[in-house]
Amino acid sequence: MIGNWKMHGSHLEAIQRVQKLSYLLDPADYDRVEVGVAPPFTSLRSVQTVVQMDDLRIRIAAQNLHWQDRGAYTGEISASMLAKLSVSYAIVGHSERRQCFGEDNRVVNRKAKAAMRAGVTPIVAVGETLEQRERGEATAVIRGQVSGSLARIPTEAIQDLVIAYEPVWAIGTGRHAAPADAQEAIAGIREQIRGRHGSAADRVRILYGGSMNPGNVAALMAKLDIDGGLIGGASLDPDAFAACVRYWK
DSSP states (O other): OEEEOOSOOOHHHHHHHHHHHHHHOOHHHHHHOOEEEEOOHHHHHHHHHHHHHTTOOEEEEESOOBSSSSSSOTTOOBHHHHHHTTOOEEEESOHHHHHHHOOOHHHHHHHHHHHHHTTOEEEEEEOOOHHHHHTTOHHHHHHHHHHHHTTTOOHHHHTTOEEEEOOGGGTTSSOOOOHHHHHHHHHHHHHHHHHHHGGGGGTOEEEEESSOOTTTHHHHHTSTTOOEEEESGGGGSHHHHHHHHTTTO
């Protein structure tokens, strides 16, 4: 379960949020679910300090990165910089990056490779818009994003990355894909990976994102191919996010 905080909160709020989350969870929760948070860049160091000082079992994720390791790229952050902050994961290809900043599959692919070079696991996000779904193009769009975003990544690396299926029409809208529809899309992604990388598909973790919350998390997680959640709005409330982590209770 990864909480994507997006562009919300100061570093002080991030400290309070992660401290409260750690208070709400117990060792048994961490034994069953890997828990992570993706704060804004300005809060990464603060969250890292809290996690290390309090010896918390919370993973740190970044919301983005640049594909170059260094250089004259004003305003950008490299994967190697993130690795020095104990960042375990980095989200690449989120629909907000694709739509608002024009990032295509080639850019997402370069970012995923850069993350892996630095020892950071990419969370590769894919998903269709409402218009594409209504035109019957969802499967083709998802397959194209998976193929392009994972191009020329070897099987031994594929098996260790994470994919997040996020139907764009469900992000931040309060709507979510029906569990059966989410399962169908995610099963299709896994089979696509199996067609190229064989049994590595069984190790790839595929998350669902798109208005996952305490009210729908159990039904979504009951589906065979859904391995977790990339949670946006609900993750800003530690109580709601903890409830998602403890979805089976």
